[in-house]
Amino acid sequence: MVAKLVRLLGLNSIKGRLRFSIICFALIIGLISTITIILIEKKNLEEHAIGMLEQTIVLQKKAIEKWLEERKIDINSISRLPEIRMTEEEKIKEVFAAYENHPDFFALVYSDKEGVTKVDSFTNPGTDITDRNFFINAMKGESSISDVMVSKVTNKPVIIVASPVLNYEQQFQGVVFVVVSLETIENVMENLSNSRSMETYLLRQDGYLITEAFYQDADIDKGIIETSPILKVKVESELYGRAMQNQFLETTYMNFVGEEVFGTYDWVSDNQWLIIGEVKKENVYASFYRIILVLTLVLLLASVLAWINIKYISKLVEHPISKLVLGSRLIREKNYKYHMDDTVISKGPVEFRELCYTFNEMSATISEKIELLEYSKEKYKHVIDNIREVLFQTDEAGAWTFLNQSWEKITGFTVDESLGKTFIDFLYIDDRKQNRRLFEALINQEISSCRQEVRYITKDHKY
Numbered sequence: 001m002v003a004k005l006v007r008l009l010g011l012n013s014i015k016g017r018l019r020f021s022i023i024c025f026a027l028i029i030g031l032i033s034t035i036t037i038i039l040i041e042k043k044n045l046e047e048h049a050i051g052m053l054e055q056t057i058v059l060q061k062k063a064i065e066k067w068l069e070e071r072k073i074d075i076n077s078i079s080r081l082p083e084i085r086m087t088e089e090e091k092i093k094e095v096f097a098a099y100e101n102h103p104d105f106f107a108l109v110y111s112d113k114e115g116v117t118k119v120d121s122f123t124n125p126g127t128d129i130t131d132r133n134f135f136i137n138a139m140k141g142e143s144s145i146s147d148v149m150v151s152k153v154t155n156k157p158v159i160i161v162a163s164p165v166l167n168y169e170q171q172f173q174g175v176v177f178v179v180v181s182l183e184t185i186e187n188v189m190e191n192l193s194n195s196r197s198m199e200t201y202l203l204r205q206d207g208y209l210i211t212e213a214f215y216q217d218a219d220i221d222k223g224i225i226e227t228s229p230i231l232k233v234k235v236e237s238e239l240y241g242r243a244m245q246n247q248f249l250e251t252t253y254m255n256f257v258g259e260e261v262f263g264t265y266d267w268v269s270d271n272q273w274l275i276i277g278e279v280k281k282e283n284v285y286a287s288f289y290r291i292i293l294v295l296t297l298v299l300l301l302a303s304v305l306a307w308i309n310i311k312y313i314s315k316l317v318e319h320p321i322s323k324l325v326l327g328s329r330l331i332r333e334k335n336y337k338y339h340m341d342d343t344v345i346s347k348g349p350v351e352f353r354e355l356c357y358t359f360n361e362m363s364a365t366i367s368e369k370i371e372l373l374e375y376s377k378e379k380y381k382h383v384i385d386n387i388r389e390v391l392f393q394t395d396e397a398g399a400w401t402f403l404n405q406s407w408e409k410i411t412g413f414t415v416d417e418s419l420g421k422t423f424i425d426f427l428y429i430d431d432r433k434q435n436r437r438l439f440e441a442l443i444n445q446e447i448s449s450c451r452q453e454v455r456y457i458t459k460d461h462k463y
Helices: 002-008 014-079 089-098 135-140 183-190 218-223 238-246 286-332 342-346 350-386 405-411 429-443
Strands: 108-111 117-121 157-166 173-179 198-204 260-268 271-282 393-395 398-402
Touching: 002 117, 002 157, 014 157, 014 173, 014 198, 014 260, 014 271, 014 405, 089 108, 135 157, 135 173, 157 183, 173 183, 183 198, 218 286, 238 260, 238 271
Parallel strands: none
Antiparallel strands: 108 117, 108 173, 157 173, 198 271, 260 271, 393 398
């Protein structure tokens, strides 16, 4: 299996291993760099989104609290006017008429100490408000800002900012309050919103929406609500649950319309209301996905350039190596005259140039030595074949392995027909026993040499 994989990847050659190594190195560096950049950028985008939400919420919180405080100052100032303190209804109407164009006042109302409205700038008086907390607080001499409630007159969500009316003896005479539409709060929040991709909305402590969100259209489409969501939709997201425990959430969660979002929160108006800021996960990662695409394209381009460079480097290395391999093969085939071209060598790296020059020197030396050996061999053969004595060589069994031409001249047997036969076969019968004993002693290294006169049979049966 491993051998098959090595062949498949071309790792059985230097060229293949070089290419594979460089590709692996480039891919590893590229992947590590890309993954690092992606992780860092992903974290930065998440932190930036949360930071923008937190900044927006802080600005909105300050604006809302400042606005509420200003309305509280306004109503306190109105309650201290002589016309109000004297509880003269006609003069109170005149005072209220002066505020009828106030952009934040939906209605100004005066109630007597019995809790029945006497002057109302919006509708007919006579409404009983004794069950309202702001009236109860006014009886204690306290100004207050109510939670979001449903108006008994308009049946719409409103906020009440109330102040007690005291006569000059500091006796409770009733309450003056201004009715504020939630649209004013929404306008404050919208004016301080940094981005349309971010959404902020207000909740009561019980989780009911008290401002509209741009999720409203989605809510209507999904059948969650039929009209305005204010005080009709209860938010039960994971972030709301954490907020009730004063804990924060660092991961995404599903908001009340089923979208995955990042979010954060802050409490407003003495922890009566909760501002929640959210941004969709897909909006946070929109630029992140573009970065991934760009990095992928860059990585692919780098891979292509690396492949071109690898091929060029491989060619520089492969060409002189292929010549070396060819030269080694020719030498193995006893072709000692191969010489690498200097133009090929000069284009390779320094190390390969040195190796190729050494190969050429070695090849030239071998060729020279072989020529000398061939000359010596021919000269040696000429000498051996022309002396009158028989020169021979046998193996351990006594078979001829070499005979010079003098053998054929003296015995008449040719060299070819004699090689492979034992020298005993050519001895005179009476001499065989003694010569066998001497040969075995030589083979067994019992003696180092011997000199013996023997009789050989000739081809014409003489000796």
